[in-house]
Amino acid sequence: MPIINRTAAALAAAALLSLTAPAAQAGGHHLSWGNCQDDGLDPRQRCATVQVPLDYDHPQGEQLTVAVSRIPSEHPELRRGVLLIVPGGPGGSGLNSPSSAVKRLPQAVRDAYDIVGFDPRGVGRSTPVSCRLAHGDLAMVNLRPWADPDGGVARNLDTARRIATTCAANGGPVLRSITTRNEARDIDRIRQALGERKLSAWGTSYGTYAGAVYTTMFPQHTDRVVLDSNDDPDPSRVERGWLANYAVGAEDRFPDFARFASAPGSRYRIADTPEQVRQVFLDLADRLDREPIPWPNANPEQLTGNVLRETMLESLHSDAAFPRLATLVLAALHGTALPVPSTPPDEAQQNTIAVSVGTLCNDVAWPGPAADYRGAVAADRAAHPLTAGMPVNVMPCAFWPYRPAEAPTRVTPVGPSNVLLVQNLRDPQTPYSGARKLREAFGARARMVAVDSGGHDAYLANGNACGDAVVTGFLADGRRPEQDVLCR
Template sequence: MTTNRGRKTLLLSLSAAAVAGLALTGGGVAPAAAAGLTWGDCDPKVKPLPGQQCAELSVPLDYAEPDGEQIRLAVSRLPSTRPEARRGTLMVIPGGPGSSGVQRLGQKGAALSEEMNGAYDLVAFDPRGIGGSAKARCGLAEEDRWMVTLRSWPGADGRIDENLARSRRVAEACARNGGAMLRGLTTANQVRDLDRLRQALGERKLSAWAVSYGTYVAAAYAEKFPGRTDRWVLDSSNDPDPKRVARGWLEGMAQGADDRFPDFAAWASHPDRAKDGLRLAPRAEDVRPLVLGLAARLDRAPHPSNKPGVPLTGVMLLQALQQALYSDNSFAPFAQLVTAALDPKGEPVLPPELAGAMPDEAAAITVGVICNDVDWPRASVRGFERAVAADRARHPLTAGMPVNVTPCAYWKGGAVEKPARITDRGPSNVLMIQNLRDPSTPYAKGLRMRAALGQRARLVSVDHGGHGVYLGNGNACGDRAVTRFLTEGVRPAEDVLCK
């Protein structure tokens, strides 16, 4: 077994000379008609783009019994409008676990089509358990399906009694009601499903643009099927350590919030915010204590919101902050939430994700994949209490949530199969792109993926904050690097920095 080689990341200015380093050969042109898929109009609920088509793919519920029960996955594509320029299929692999590929194609397809200029059919699918694909259910009580309860936010005083009881209750409900469908929610099965889709499309190789959790799916695919990858883009990666996987990703959110918050503080203290009533403090260093002080007050005395019977609590404010840090476009709504909560007569408008319980199937996919993928520690109650107390002191913005107990600690049966180990064995055809200040997949964690891939990859680091880089934050340098790689096969000769 080859040991993963660590590699110090070389950050250079992205220039024509740096980008001109490496051209990759194509994967060949596939047949015009996709074997095994019947394309038709998409359901209007998908909100399809003009020309977007939909189909269903049949895959085994359990790959150990390939001829056994089959389930259906929702698939969508935007065909190339320039057949003479077409070089293959570009898979759009969403994040999560729990995000819809079909929806992401609808959201990003127009911009991506323009960048690709006919080089690819753009294809995405809803992973099992998501969107239009076969669903799993746990039969969870409504109070266990709110984002601020499914995520283990400790009590205002740091106590975790409710988290312990809820985690055990959720794990037991999923074991009782989830069945084979829930146990089939794994990254390994998503990798297998992706290869089934490749076959149905009639492609010898695939290219991919994967984001967030999708980068782990894509890396696992490239590890299992290296010869079936063409041009592989990993956007916003996390640490692929097979001993930790999602557990490590969750813990990383504490540092990610600390890395990203100064961007919001600078925005919220800028004099330009005053005209909109959104300047929270005269100095950037005053914004953090203001938000944390407000969260503490809201935990003592929740503020009535626009949702009857659902007051704004401190935990909800901190969860809203985590979501706001994903994109600069979310800064203003969060500042409005803070401003309204500071006003005794104000009416905070809750983000939709916090205003009601998740559907049961959404909750099932949220816990199913992370608990099925890797064994989580069965720590003692005292062990969890110590971890939460230390993390609350070190990272107040996340208040101990990233290290708290989850349903995975009580998951019946543990991991479904051994997690993938990402290595430096395979073709050198991966381009990584990563924001320096990412609240969800911190830059330091992305460097772990970079080290694991070794000479297979090049890294484009972007001096920006937020989660998701390509076609997401307006950085022309980063966008240009990814577009050129996908359309021309040219990667930077070295790891580079976009400012």
């Protein structure tokens, strides 16, 4: 899973997919589409590859492969163009996105567009990259810098140094080439290979930032752009700000879980009131800091306070994950058997984490190891107890041996007014407060549909019928609200 935004299930599936299509040069306006060999795919989905430069300063030099997929418009006479799905992450796979998207997208959207997905450079079936990390370093509780119970960060500094050194040694030139600006350039090569003058896009999570960068770098080639669950584009911080925002997002979202876990008569009831659920959770995490419980086949193989906090953070993404979190809490409270852990395959983790680390560290400079991380953790723990200071702690980028090759993109109001943001009010990962920063950066280029829902991903996922209707109307008919909308 990426360290910031995660789509591990999609990546694990894509890692099993093989492409039979020969490569096509970007700009050639022809792609050789072949079968995508994987279980559960829509039979209409076809795959191909596009060649992109390793280094755009030397476009005729070494080339990388970017894997793309497509499901054509269901009624070609109504076809408007291409809807490119920009995956989350960084490090998430999007190659199988068309097969999953057509199960949810309304008919009007399926008629208007060829639905196109891709694996970004370094990911899945594109030219892959790996840090070859040790098994223990693949655990999210270690990748994310959860501090020691006393707030100490010495262990985090050691872990960050080790991961940075290992990735730099094993990732090679591909890892050093992975940036959001290069992803935007790769997207434009995909557009050229498809023979499209413009493309529409649907970016989710990290894909909202990649989509925003694309619309800033190539505004003349954008048609209708939907950005769903939006990242703060602050060019001075970029991914540093996203990680810090977890503290806000968890506090915004946890009350939804607390109401679920205090519902009368529910088998998942933890306490009588939402306020009590919060206190039970915090007390249990503190107890597990002192007295971990063995958890066979997990990574690590014990339930610590930080493992519980990490599980909570993951479980806030969707209401569907609430029962699993409640089950874990109840088992730990009552001393019963813990649920079977859900651990992605190491191979998929290696790929995703490498791309995530590469993007985070190559996009923007981070404070070095001499920064006052312990002080920052202490202040954040006091302000946001649920995340215990993790969002401001040290990351591998503090030890990254390379400087960013270019400055981060500053999103501005310059360009066509063809962007629609959709955002849950209680998103644990990309909180509403950060999404508003992207809305402000776009100015008149954008409108925002804010949805009074909780969870990560809004359109056709954790949002509501009102928000879905606005987004569908924009994609299918170009109807964008005259002003920002709040869907209750």
